Amino acid sequence: MKNSIFVLPLLQLCLLSQSLLPLSFSNSIHEVLLRNGLPAGLFPKDVKSFSLSETGVLEVYLERPCLTKFDNRVFYETVVRANLSYGALKNVSGLSQEELFLWLPVKDIIVDDPTSGLILFDIVVAHKELSLSLFECPPDCRPGLGSEYLLKIEGEDKGFEVQ
Ligand SMILES: *[C@@H]1O[C@H](CO)[C@@H](O)[C@H](O)[C@H]1NC(C)=O
Ligand SMILES: *[C@@H]1O[C@H](CO)[C@@H](O)[C@H](O)[C@H]1NC(C)=O
Numbered sequence: 001m002k003n004s005i006f007v008l009p010l011l012q013l014c015l016l017s018q019s020l021l022p023l024s025f026s027n028s029i030h031e032v033l034l035r036n037g038l039p040a041g042l043f044p045k046d047v048k049s050f051s052l053s054e055t056g057v058l059e060v061y062l063e064r065p066c067l068t069k070f071d072n073r074v075f076y077e078t079v080v081r082a083n084l085s086y087g088a089l090k091n092v093s094g095l096s097q098e099e100l101f102l103w104l105p106v107k108d109i110i111v112d113d114p115t116s117g118l119i120l121f122d123i124v125v126a127h128k129e130l131s132l133s134l135f136e137c138p139p140d141c142r143p144g145l146g147s148e149y150l151l152k153i154e155g156e157d158k159g160f161e162v163q
Contacts, residue, residue: 029060030138037087037111039119039132044068044076044141058084066141070134073098074106076141087111097123 029050030040043060050060060080067075080094089109096103108122111132119135121128 032058032084036084037114038089038109039111039135041070041135041137041139042089042109043080043138045138046141052084056084058082058089062141064143066143068139068141070139071128071130075103082109087114097121099123099126 029043029047032050032052033040033042044062044066046063048061048063050058052058058081062076062078062080065075065077067073075096075098077094077096080092082089082092087110090107092106092109095106097106098104104123104125106121106123108120110120110122111118112120114132117132118129119132121130
């Protein structure tokens with residue numbers, strides 16, 4: 001059971017424990033995620049800004065492309081877009097996950113049933129169920145993806161756009 005993920009004070013603890021002052025806390029992307037039944041750690045700590053339209057189109061801007069790790073490595077482009085609805089980010093763009101040495105675009109991220117403690121990642125060729133607990137805290141996200149990986153990501157993206 002990971003219901004506690006959805007309790008806002010836990011996010012505060014989470015942020016404080018990472019010595020981030022919750023200055024714009026009430027309007028952070030992490031709070032928006034929590035209010036929508038999604039774990040705060042889906043986006044890294046240092047999000048520059050974000051916008052959320054009335055129709056639920058979410059755009060998240062990072063300082064720079066960056067890399068972090070949940071179960072596998074995850075790469076955020078400078079702009080990540082998705083349709084946000086309760087418990088789901090759909091039609092995601094700008095987010096890739098490493099699987100068996102390939103970088104695959106993450107398309108949908110879904111929490112169907114928070115009591116299951118699971119979060120579903122649809123990475124186009126496969127669905128993965130991961131533990132929600134991996135996503136409790138917004139992670140550090142570092143630049144430093146080698147150019148070889150960037151080329152692979154571009155290659156993947158082109159490949160999928162052709163379809
Ligand atoms: C995303 O939102 C836009 C604007 O509301 C809508 O046109 C589109 O169909 C949505 N896409 C998905 C996959 O939900
Ligand atoms: C999915 O996202 C892409 C890029 O953000 C957008 O161009 C496309 O219209 C979206 N498709 C749907 C079905 O929402």
